[in-house]
Amino acid sequence: MKIAVISDIHANIEALEAVIADINRQKPDEIICLGDIVGYGANPNECIDLVKKTCSLIILGNHDAAAVGLLSTDHFNVHAKIAIDWTAENLLPDAKTFLRSLPLRENKHSHAFVHATPYEPNMWYYITSLEEAAFNFQFFETVFCFVGHTHIPIIIVLENEKEVYVHQGVDIHYTDMKQARFLINVGSVGQPRDRNPKPCYGILDTDAGKFEYRRVSYDIATTQSKMRKIKMPDFLVTRLNDGR
Numbered sequence: 001m002k003i004a005v006i007s008d009i010h011a012n013i014e015a016l017e018a019v020i021a022d023i024n025r026q027k028p029d030e031i032i033c034l035g036d037i038v039g040y041g042a043n044p045n046e047c048i049d050l051v052k053k054t055c056s057l058i059i060l061g062n063h064d065a066a067a068v069g070l071l072s073t074d075h076f077n078v079h080a081k082i083a084i085d086w087t088a089e090n091l092l093p094d095a096k097t098f099l100r101s102l103p104l105r106e107n108k109h110s111h112a113f114v115h116a117t118p119y120e121p122n123m124w125y126y127i128t129s130l131e132e133a134a135f136n137f138q139f140f141e142t143v144f145c146f147v148g149h150t151h152i153p154i155i156i157v158l159e160n161e162k163e164v165y166v167h168q169g170v171d172i173h174y175t176d177m178k179q180a181r182f183l184i185n186v187g188s189v190g191q192p193r194d195r196n197p198k199p200c201y202g203i204l205d206t207d208a209g210k211f212e213y214r215r216v217s218y219d220i221a222t223t224q225s226k227m228r229k230i231k232m233p234d235f236l237v238t239r240l241n242d243g244r
């Protein structure tokens, strides 16, 4: 079975369309979205429509929750707050109802899917160290847990339930890694932050025994001009060029 996993679209429809086109060429059985469909970009309603049309499972992100009043923006930085205010004003009623219906975490096909962390997903913690990553392995039972939230593609491996390390390469062939479990951050479609501006997503192929990251190109200038038109902070516009 082939599952494409996308996350952190952030209302960037040009990036999402480019990613979906690339996914369709890979012919996965399903596409799963880990949330943050909205916030930062100019096309939240369009992104929700496309995710609804293409994904078999959709998880709630913190920006989605904030945009519909399920989460306070007190802990958001000033740029994110401005984006959430604009999003809340511009989301259509159906889109709001849809975001409110999304689950915080879900298991599907024996894999775990959550936006931030398996430990208390409603707290929106960031995994910033190997210790925090290791701690999280006790909160899922599956071999794979897929996350987003940091916008940084990274694979944390737990071997023999004790040794934790970060996988340096991009793709993993896991069939030889018998006693291993994996916490996989699939990166971000709409606002990558690993110094690579290209939208990122992942594909798990359980027949081939591999997980692969894919990067695609999109028309950044169009996305940026739309963001300028709705007066998004310049920092949010320019960061798309640098992937930070």
Ligand code: ZN
Binding pocket: 008, 010, 036, 061, 063, 149, 150, 151
């Ligand atoms: Zn995000």
